[in-house]
Amino acid sequence: MIAAIEAAWAQGQRVAIEAPTGTGKTYAYLIAALDRQERFVVSTATRALQDQLVDRDIPALLAHQGLQRKVAVLKGRENYVCLLGLEQARSKLQGQHAGALAQVERWAQSTQGGDLSELDDISHLTSLVPHITASHDECLGQRCSHFERCFSNQARARAAQADILVINHHLFFSELRHRQMLGVGHGFVPLAQTMVMDEAHQLQAIGLKVLAKGLNVGDMRDYLQTVERETSLHARGFAPWHALLQQVQQALVQWMGAEQRLLGPADAPTDAASRTTGRQALVNLHNLLSALVAALQGVAGSAAAVAQLAGQGDVMLQALRQWAQGGGQDRVRWWDSPGYVRAGQAGDLQAHGRYAWRQGFRESPLWLWQALQALGPQVQASSWLGQGVQRWLFTSATLGDDAALTWFAQGLGLRSDSSDNSETGDAPLLASLRLRSHFDWGQQARLVVPQGLPGTDAPAAERAQALAQWLLPHLKALGGRCMVLCTSTAAMQALAQALRQGLQGQAITVLQQGEQPKRRLLQAMRTAPGGKSGRVLVGTLGLWEGVDLPGEALQLLVIDKLPFPPRHDVLHAARVQALRAAGRDAFERYVLPQTAMQLRQGVGRLIRSASDQGVVVIADERLHSRSYGAALLAALPPLPSLDDAALPAFLQTLAEKELRP
Numbered sequence: 001m002i003a004a005i006e007a008a009w010a011q012g013q014r015v016a017i018e019a020p021t022g023t024g025k026t027y028a029y030l031i032a033a034l035d036r037q038e039r040f041v042v043s044t045a046t047r048a049l050q051d052q053l054v055d056r057d058i059p060a061l062l063a064h065q066g067l068q069r070k071v072a073v074l075k076g077r078e079n080y081v082c083l084l085g086l087e088q089a090r091s092k093l094q095g096q097h098a099g100a101l102a103q104v105e106r107w108a109q110s111t112q113g114g115d116l117s118e119l120d121d122i123s124h125l126t127s128l129v130p131h132i133t134a135s136h137d138e139c140l141g142q143r144c145s146h147f148e149r150c151f152s153n154q155a156r157a158r159a160a161q162a163d164i165l166v167i168n169h170h171l172f173f174s175e176l177r178h179r180q181m182l183g184v185g186h187g188f189v190p191l192a193q194t195m196v197m198d199e200a201h202q203l204q205a206i207g208l209k210v211l212a213k214g215l216n217v218g219d220m221r222d223y224l225q226t227v228e229r230e231t232s233l234h235a236r237g238f239a240p241w242h243a244l245l246q247q248v249q250q251a252l253v254q255w256m257g258a259e260q261r262l263l264g265p266a267d268a269p270t271d272a273a274s275r276t277t278g279r280q281a282l283v284n285l286h287n288l289l290s291a292l293v294a295a296l297q298g299v300a301g302s303a304a305a306v307a308q309l310a311g312q313g314d315v316m317l318q319a320l321r322q323w324a325q326g327g328g329q330d331r332v333r334w335w336d337s338p339g340y341v342r343a344g345q346a347g348d349l350q351a352h353g354r355y356a357w358r359q360g361f362r363e364s365p366l367w368l369w370q371a372l373q374a375l376g377p378q379v380q381a382s383s384w385l386g387q388g389v390q391r392w393l394f395t396s397a398t399l400g401d402d403a404a405l406t407w408f409a410q411g412l413g414l415r416s417d418s419s420d421n422s423e424t425g426d427a428p429l430l431a432s433l434r435l436r437s438h439f440d441w442g443q444q445a446r447l448v449v450p451q452g453l454p455g456t457d458a459p460a461a462e463r464a465q466a467l468a469q470w471l472l473p474h475l476k477a478l479g480g481r482c483m484v485l486c487t488s489t490a491a492m493q494a495l496a497q498a499l500r501q502g503l504q505g506q507a508i509t510v511l512q513q514g515e516q517p518k519r520r521l522l523q524a525m526r527t528a529p530g531g532k533s534g535r536v537l538v539g540t541l542g543l544w545e546g547v548d549l550p551g552e553a554l555q556l557l558v559i560d561k562l563p564f565p566p567r568h569d570v571l572h573a574a575r576v577q578a579l580r581a582a583g584r585d586a587f588e589r590y591v592l593p594q595t596a597m598q599l600r601q602g603v604g605r606l607i608r609s610a611s612d613q614g615v616v617v618i619a620d621e622r623l624h625s626r627s628y629g630a631a632l633l634a635a636l637p638p639l640p641s642l643d644d645a646a647l648p649a650f651l652q653t654l655a656e657k658e659l660r661p
């Protein structure tokens with residue numbers, strides 16, 4: 001891998017390397033980058049890998065090579081406690097979460113880095129976070145009285161001095177967006193001539209999320225509350241604030257209701273009258289917000305916070321105008337609204353509580369390369385489509401199902417040197433390499449596809465009951481050591497409930513994603529004393545990757561259904577439509593490779609070391625009955641099949657092995 005990276009970089013090529021778990025890819029790219037004797041940046045999809053690199057991998061390698069380098073980690077602003085926000089939180093929250101707030105205040109006195117991940121054992125921290133952090137728009141910058149001690153600023157200062165900087169993809173794309181909005185001279189993440197993108201399979205999803213445009217009504221409501229507080233402190237009596245704010249608040253609720261009515265029940269056509277009402281509600285909101293922003297601009301000199309709010313209001317007005325104008329070609333627009341809010345009465349804020357505010361509009365290009373191309377040429381130079389960075393490495397355990405890594409390359413707008421170039425034209429060239437797994441999957445693992453379960457179109461509860469009944473004897477035989485990956489939240493909840501009922505009186509605990517922080521769930525799995533007090537972890541998409549449970553912690557991996565992209569996902573549906581309109585086979589070219597990548601990620605959770613052994617259960621008979629099943633099986637590591645009937649004996653062997661001295 002080191003040789004491949006060095007060869008590609010020497011020829012000025014971007015390089016993508018698929019390297020399964022256990023190949024040592026982290027050390028390989030660190031060695032290749034260190035060899036160049038210049039600063040470099042590593043970006044990851046997850047903060048967990050950021051921490052692992054900085055706390056473990058990089059120090060270990062530097063010590064081994066006898067090198068001294070300044071290493072820094074930089075995360076998004078929302079990861080650091082904002083001292084100004086913390087100072088104001090007590091009066092804002094009026095007694096809510098007082099215990100947790102006191103813990104954060106004590107910690108803030110002694111922490112070196114101010115990184116909130118140090119605190120994830122505090123209950124209610126999630127509710128506190130919006131009050132004790134500051135987004136880029138909310139931060140007062142040099143006008144803040146805590147500017148010198150500010151943890152976020154200190155982290156940036158360290159990042160600017162670092163020889164090795166570890167960031168995350170979210171921050172990388174935020175940097176591009178920031179430069180696009182304020183000019184290239186206003187960057188806040190120091191990029192380098194060598195950029196390594198680890199967990200690169202996530203680039204497309206994260207990039208589109210950050211670069212998509214939109215406006216959340218919850219953010220608008222928070223904004224109005226802040227305006228109320230700051231104007232009462234700094235500009236009382238200078239404008240009829242109460243009346244202005246009430247009008248905007250009412251217009252916001254009306255607009256939200258109108259947009260929800262426009263959504264209507266799935267597939268129902270919206271009538272012209274509803275569209276007109278929606279349009280009027282949007283114009284009304286825009287005009288009233290405009291009046292409020294003008295009033296704020298009139299008193300902007302009263303305090304830095306008020307000037308900041310005037311600027312934030314302007315950004316919201318621009319977003320509203322954009323939504324009113326309509327989208328362009330190759331873009332998709334949607335009203336983002338939680339399912340349980342959509343199903344209820346439009347605009348019924350009482351019934352849905354704070355969840356009703358988690359909605360708003362989004363507009364996104366279909367593919368990441370389109371989002372990058374839409375950036376100005378100077379900003380684009382900082383991405384892999386431009387020439388501003390000389391050396392790029394993209395790596396992950398799953399980047400494609402062919403030698404050219406087409407699935408990955410096409411989404412990012414790159415042209416693989418061994419691919420058909422007809423569609424990618426003169427896109428930047430990408431060298432690609434697929435490394436083989438060092439694990440002997442044929443010896444270490446088996447694949448079971450259970451027979452006779454309800455079909456995948458059966459209701460989630462019925463499938464969950466049947467799968468739980470099938471699974472129970474195997475869980476008892478193995479004493480837990482199982483993780484179930486579901487394709488929907490409904491399936492996860494139904495299955496966790498069915499398993500809990502079936503395991504009553506057994507020394508096996510069912511853990512469900514979302515009931516505790518992920519870190520604690522995984523810790524519970526790792527520390528389960530095998531055989532005596534087992535664990536079953538049931539989760540959905542958040543656990544399909546980034547889960548490392550070696551040894552006896554995980555020996556039975558269950559996938560409830562083939563992970564096809566959800567039909568109700570607007571971006572997915574728009575991609576399928578666009579490919580069909582262009583005369584291409586959307587299933588072959590997009591749906592199947594996407595599903596294969598997701599399935600490989602899930603299956604990859606099972607074998608994490610050369611001594612691991614276990615069983616993958618894919619509870620979806622389509623793997624054998626449909627023509628595409630062969631392609632999905634071919635994308636997986638080589639897994640010998642096992643009959644349902646032979647499974648108990650295999651599990652028994654695994655269970656007994658652990659008991660042997």
Ligand code: SF4
Pocket residue numbers: 081082083084085134138139140141142144145146147150151152153
């Ligand atoms: S500089 Fe910004 S992030 Fe830092 S304490 Fe002040 S407001 Fe908060």
